[in-house]
Amino acid sequence: MDSFLSSKTKWTLTPEAFAKLLACLDPDAETAGEKYEAIRQKLVKFFDWRGAHFPEDCADETLNRVTRKIDEGDAIQDVATYCHGVARLVFLETLKSADSKRTDFEELPPLAAPESVIEEPDERQECFNHCLRELPAASQQVLLQYYQDEKRSKINNRLSLAERLSIPLNALRNRVQRLRDKLEQCIHHCLQKNP
Amino acid sequence: MKNSAQENLMLRYLLGDLPEEQQFALEQEYFAEQEKFEQVWALENELIDNYVRGNLPNKERALFERNYLASSKHQARVAVARNLVQAADENIVVEPEPAPLKPNPSWWSNFLASLQLMQLAWGGVAALAVLLALGGWWYLRNVSTPTEQIARQDAPASPVPAPSVEAPTPLPIALETPKTELPTPTSQPSQPARPAVPAVLAFALGGALRSSGEIHRLSIPSGTKHVRMRVNLEDKEHQRYQIKLRTIAGVDVLTQQALQPFGQAVFITIPTSKLPNGDYSLTLSGINSTGEAEEITKYFLRVTHK
Numbered sequence: 170m171d172s173f174l175s176s177k178t179k180w181t182l183t184p185e186a187f188a189k190l191l192a193c194l195d196p197d198a199e200t201a202g203e204k205y206e207a208i209r210q211k212l213v214k215f216f217d218w219r220g221a222h223f224p225e226d227c228a229d230e231t232l233n234r235v236t237r238k239i240d241e242g243d244a245i246q247d248v249a250t251y252c253h254g255v256a257r258l259v260f261l262e263t264l265k266s267a268d269s270k271r272t273d274f275e276e277l278p279p280l281a282a283p284e285s286v287i288e289e290p291d292e293r294q295e296c297f298n299h300c301l302r303e304l305p306a307a308s309q310q311v312l313l314q315y316y317q318d319e320k321r322s323k324i325n326n327r328l329s330l331a332e333r334l335s336i337p338l339n340a341l342r343n344r345v346q347r348l349r350d351k352l353e354q355c356i357h358h359c360l361q362k363n364p
Numbered sequence: 365m366k367n368s369a370q371e372n373l374m375l376r377y378l379l380g381d382l383p384e385e386q387q388f389a390l391e392q393e394y395f396a397e398q399e400k401f402e403q404v405w406a407l408e409n410e411l412i413d414n415y416v417r418g419n420l421p422n423k424e425r426a427l428f429e430r431n432y433l434a435s436s437k438h439q440a441r442v443a444v445a446r447n448l449v450q451a452a453d454e455n456i457v458v459e460p461e462p463a464p465l466k467p468n469p470s471w472w473s474n475f476l477a478s479l480q481l482m483q484l485a486w487g488g489v490a491a492l493a494v495l496l497a498l499g500g501w502w503y504l505r506n507v508s509t510p511t512e513q514i515a516r517q518d519a520p521a522s523p524v525p526a527p528s529v530e531a532p533t534p535l536p537i538a539l540e541t542p543k544t545e546l547p548t549p550t551s552q553p554s555q556p557a558r559p560a561v562p563a564v565l566a567f568a569l570g571g572a573l574r575s576s577g578e579i580h581r582l583s584i585p586s587g588t589k590h591v592r593m594r595v596n597l598e599d600k601e602h603q604r605y606q607i608k609l610r611t612i613a614g615v616d617v618l619t620q621q622a623l624q625p626f627g628q629a630v631f632i633t634i635p636t637s638k639l640p641n642g643d644y645s646l647t648l649s650g651i652n653s654t655g656e657a658e659e660i661t662k663y664f665l666r667v668t669h670k
Contacts, residue, residue, distance in 0.1 A: 211401055215391060218378060218408070220435045253395040257388070297447040316452035319417060322635050339399070342406050349409065353444050 182233055186240035190232075193239055193248055208232075208249050215256055221263055231256045296359035300352050308348055315345045374407050379424060380431030412445045418606065418621030425621070429655070446624055453633035454592070569646065569663050570596025570629070579643070579664045586670060588636050595648055595663075596629045602650030605630045606657045612643035612664075622651065639667045 194208075195201035212228035221227050234255050238245065245251045301309055311330065318326050331341040376382045377390050394401040414420050415428050432438050567582055584591065595607060605625060609617040617638050623630045630648075644665045649657035 207398060208395075211395055214401070214405060215395075217435075217437060218404075220380070220431075220438075222435070222437075224437070247396075249395045250392065253391055257391075293443055294447060297444065297451070301451065312448075313452045316413065316448055318453075318635060319419065322637065339402065343402050346402065346405050346409065349448070352448070353441060356444055357440065 180233070180237045182236060183240075186236050189239050190236040190248075193245060204248075208252055211249070212252060212256055215253070216260060219260055221260060227256070227259050227263060231259050234259070292360060292363060293356065296356045296363070297352075299359060300355035303355060304348065304352065311341075312345060312348045312352070315341070371403075371407060374404050375411065375424070377404070378408050378411055378432065379427040381427050409445075412442055413449055416442065416445045416449050416622065418619050418623070420621075450631070453590070566592045566594065568594040568596065568629075570594075570598070579666045581666045581668070582639075584636055584639065584667065584669050591634045591636060591639065593632050593634060593646075594629045595632070595646070597625055597648075600625055600628065602652065602658075604651040605660075606649040606651060607632050608647045608649070609634065610645050610647075612645060617644065621657075636669075641668050642666075 191198065191201040191205060194204040209228055209232060212231050213224045216224035216227040231252055235245070235248065235252055238251075301312075304312065311334070314330050315327060317323065327338060327341065331338045334341065336344075373382065373386065373390060377387055382390070390404075394404055411420075411424075411428065411432075415425065420428060433442065569580060582591065597605070603624075604621075605623045606619065606621045607623060607630065608619045611617060618632070618634060620632050623632070644667060646663045646665060648660045648662070650660055652658050
């Protein structure tokens with residue numbers, strides 16, 4: 170991860186400070202934990218959609234800064250909105266950092282091929298198969314059926330799947346998104362393990 | 365994908381095509397509302413899947429390739445989506461069979477259960493005796509009712525006609541025999557056999573007939589949901605391929621862009637609902653380094669539903 174984030178913040182997260190953040194989210198510890206996870210996920214996706222190279226690290230840095238503010242006694246009414254504001258600053262810092270490290274194009278070594286073309290289809294396929302098998306059988310089926318087909322038949326397919334599972338369509342969508350996310354993470358780790 | 369104003373806004377956000385002010389406003393919304401966040405996330409997945417399936421309009425595809433794919437994380441996500449879409453399309457038969465009604469325990473199963481209880485006491489000898497007795501009863505019963513047995517033999521083994529690909533005779537190319545993936549038979553011998561429905565019909569194209577104008581005949585058995593088409597490649601000169609299926613009148617039926625070859629072939633899955641009876645042309649193109657499609661070959665298909 171770029172060193173700009175750690176160099177910006179010398180403060181270290183403590184269990185007490187983290188407890189204050191959680192208390193700010195909800196008086197009930199379990200609900201607070203869930204809200205924390207939801208905010209972190211939004212932050213990760215925010216950085217991801219903005220094209221940051223290390224969305225998880227940026228999300229954690231944002232949460233650290235927010236926690237620090239709370240620990241220092243700042244009253245924050247809406248933690249999620251506040252996080253968004255801090256996240257934008259962190260993102261701008263990543264851009265500035267990238268700018269400062271930019272090298273003249275001519276100085277760069279020639280690339281054999283654009284990154285998007287460099288692939289390892291067999292390894293990826295193997296990791297995909299492995300990670301899919303890691304999911305419980307029922308989850309595999311839900312995931313595969315959810316993404317089957319196109320257009321009208323896809324919609325019908327999802328409706329019948331939701332009906333069969335006795336859950337609303339948006340609950341099915343959320344479940345499948347998390348399964349897909351889990352699958353992606355597993356494949357990412359699998360490819361790192363077998364470079 | 366719905367084209368509501370809100371979805372369009374989200375789509376432009378994901379494609380990096382939204383002014384900063386609107387980006388900020390949308391982000392504020394999804395940070396405040398979980399449902400909004402889930403919608404953007406779902407739209408991202410739809411966007412990726414549509415790209416992988418070659419269903420993005422040109423403008424969106426260009427933005428996607430220029431902005432979304434600029435991130436290596438996003439490239440990896442698209443690669444996973446390719447695997448996922450392929451696996452999903454190959455996993456067509458997932459509609460579960462209705463759960464078979466659990467029959468009331470028969471005297472036979474009760475008897476077997478009691479045998480299990482008895483086995484410690486009586487051991488193998490008693491069980492053998494019972495089996496011998498039953499075997500004798502079964503033999504006598506079958507010998508005494510020959511007509512019933514003959515009737516069973518006369519019954520057709522499979523009520524479903526085998527799917528076939530009719531090709532011009534003689535067939536000068538290696539046209540694979542279509543393979544039908546049938547659901548696992550679940551019917552019990554005592555029940556009347558239920559007609560099995562082939563869910564996926566496999567069909568192969570490729571070889572010396574390319575662009576020769578010959579018509580490949582594709583007969584789709586009733587009830588088939590999808591045709592899995594394998595288009596063989598004579599040489600793998602491109603990283604990506606495109607398949608365009610049109611009616612003979614030139615109406616677009618399906619376009620799949622950025623297809624990745626597996627071995628010496630590319631694969632597409634076509635819902636049979638998109639293939640009414642009629643004649644079609646299928647164009648295989650390679651995607652060159654500038655992203656343009658270069659036509660490699662064209663096939664002609666005649667689809668009939670049986």
